[in-house]
Each structure stands twice: as C-alpha cells, then as structure tokens.
Amino acid sequence: MNPEFWQEKWQNPQPGFHQAKPNQLLASYFKSLSLAPASRVFVPLCGKSIDMLWLAEQGYDVIGSELIDSAVQQFFSENNIEMSITKHPKNESMNIYQGQYAGRLIQIFAGDIFELSPTDxxxxxxxxxxxxxxxxxDKAPTHLRRQYVQQVIKLTQTAPQLLLNFALNAPAMDEATRLSRQQGGPPFVVSDDAIYGYYQEAYQVEFLGQDAFEPTDRLINQAWRLINQS
Incomplete structure (x- = not known):
C-alpha cells in the first residue's frame, strides 16, 4: 500500500470518496447477512465513513482498519465521540483508537491492514x-487486490461479507474513457468475473442489486453478498 498517496488524499477535509450520509446499499442489504444482535463487524479501509455510525446504531460493534491516522482522528472528532488511543503491543507503527457510540464499541486499527492478525x-x-x-x-507483480482478499479471509475466518463494487455504465462513455476507467483508479472498476474469481473458492457469491442510475452516469454502485461455502 502507498501511505503517501492516501496521506495526500486525506489532507482534503472532504475527500471525493467520502460520503456525507450512510450508503443506501448498506441500509438496503446489510440485513441479508442475518446477524445476531451485538455481532462484530469488520470494516476494512474504513476512513472516516459514517457507515460505521449506522452499523453501531443497528446494535453492532465495529472493528475498523485504516491506513491513515488523520482519517481516524477526523472520524472521532467530527462525530464527537470520546476516544482512547493506545499503541499496538507488537507494532509501534500502529495505533488503536477506541470509543463508544450508540452503546456499541467502535475500535479502529490505524496502520497497514496486511500487518493485522486474527488475534488483533x-x-x-x-x-x-x-x-x-x-x-x-491488481497489477503485476504485487497483485495487491488478490493479497487483500486473502488477508480479509484470513483475518475474519471467512465471515460473511456485504461487498460494494463499482461497475461501468458502458453506454455512457466512449471506448477510450471505458478503458481509462478500467485501468485507472482508485476507485478501480472490478468486473463481475473478477469478483467471482477472487471469492468463489471461499464463498457463495450472490449479486444483490445496484443503485438507481441515470443514463449519463459512468459508474454504478453494486452490492454483493458473500456467504461461507461450508
């Protein structure tokens, strides 16, 4: 991962990828995971997403991972959540932020997700x-996206997932723009075939639905459910 790239993004108080209200696909489809009250939900690369507040309001504990400390600090300060900060006992470069919201725990590990363990x-x-x-x-030689998929599977022991993805609205763009969107990012466009390729060995993969969109919209927000095969 590239800390410098993301550090620069978070210098903007309202980065383009931050949403000011909970994601509609989260509100529509998270219940499809059929979780018990007080379940623990992992939110990778959480930033300062207020989706974490929504999850806490539904009665879930939230465990987040975020590369950039300032994003985590903004999350707690902007939402007036009193927090504690501790150093990871085995990783001096990682801070652990913790607070309570709506009576539920919100804990965020600030550091490289690839340095987290299931014990953490x-x-x-x-x-x-x-x-x-x-x-x-997901370019060679690192294939970082594939590494990420396997890391989350390892960290969560193949816990079920609600996965949101961007798809191309091909009629809204010419061929050059379409190729640019497929290759450029973040956010990157991940094809349906790629999602099956990344996850189908560990999960049953199910497309749930997508946001309403205008003919001129270039990206479509989609929701997928991943359920443990066993």
Missing amino acids: VGTIDAVYDRAALVAMP
Missing part, C-alpha cells in the same frame, strides 16, 4: 467492504 481483530461475525476492494490495484 478478534472474533468477526461479518465484513462490510464499502471502498476497500475497489481501492486496491
């Missing part, structure tokens, strides 16, 4: 991936 995050009952998969490039 504890038992995870579900994953909400709003902007993590689409933030990862």
Whole structure:
C-alpha cells in the first residue's frame, strides 16, 4: 500500500470518496447477512465513513482498519465521540483508537491492514467492504487486490461479507474513457468475473442489486453478498 498517496488524499477535509450520509446499499442489504444482535463487524479501509455510525446504531460493534491516522482522528472528532488511543503491543507503527457510540464499541486499527492478525481483530461475525476492494490495484507483480482478499479471509475466518463494487455504465462513455476507467483508479472498476474469481473458492457469491442510475452516469454502485461455502 502507498501511505503517501492516501496521506495526500486525506489532507482534503472532504475527500471525493467520502460520503456525507450512510450508503443506501448498506441500509438496503446489510440485513441479508442475518446477524445476531451485538455481532462484530469488520470494516476494512474504513476512513472516516459514517457507515460505521449506522452499523453501531443497528446494535453492532465495529472493528475498523485504516491506513491513515488523520482519517481516524477526523472520524472521532467530527462525530464527537470520546476516544482512547493506545499503541499496538507488537507494532509501534500502529495505533488503536477506541470509543463508544450508540452503546456499541467502535475500535479502529490505524496502520497497514496486511500487518493485522486474527488475534488483533478478534472474533468477526461479518465484513462490510464499502471502498476497500475497489481501492486496491491488481497489477503485476504485487497483485495487491488478490493479497487483500486473502488477508480479509484470513483475518475474519471467512465471515460473511456485504461487498460494494463499482461497475461501468458502458453506454455512457466512449471506448477510450471505458478503458481509462478500467485501468485507472482508485476507485478501480472490478468486473463481475473478477469478483467471482477472487471469492468463489471461499464463498457463495450472490449479486444483490445496484443503485438507481441515470443514463449519463459512468459508474454504478453494486452490492454483493458473500456467504461461507461450508
């Protein structure tokens, strides 16, 4: 991962990828994971997303991972949540932020997600991936997106996921623009075939639906459900 790239993005108080209200696909489809009250939800590359507040309001504990400390600090300060900060006991470069909202725990690990272990995050009952998969490039030689998929599977022991993805609205763009969107990012456009390729060995992969969109919209926000095969 490139800390300098994301540090620059978070210098803008309202980065383009931040949403001012909870994601509609989250509100529509998260219940499809059928979680028990007080379940623990992992939110990778969480930024300062207020989707975490929505999850806490539904009665879930939230465990987040975010590369940039300032994004986490903004989340707690902008939402007036009293927080504590501790150093990771085995990783001096990682801070752990913790607070309470709507009576539920919100804990965010600020550091490289690839340096987290299952012991760090504890038992995870579900994953909400709003902007993590689409933030990862998948170019050789690192194939970072594939590494990310496997890391989340390892961290959460194949917990069910609500995955949000961007698809291209091909009629709204010419061929050059379409190729640019497929290759450029973040956010990156991840094809349906790629999603099946990344996840089908571990999960049953199901397309749930997508946001309403205008003919001129270039990107379409989609929701997928990933359920453990076993």
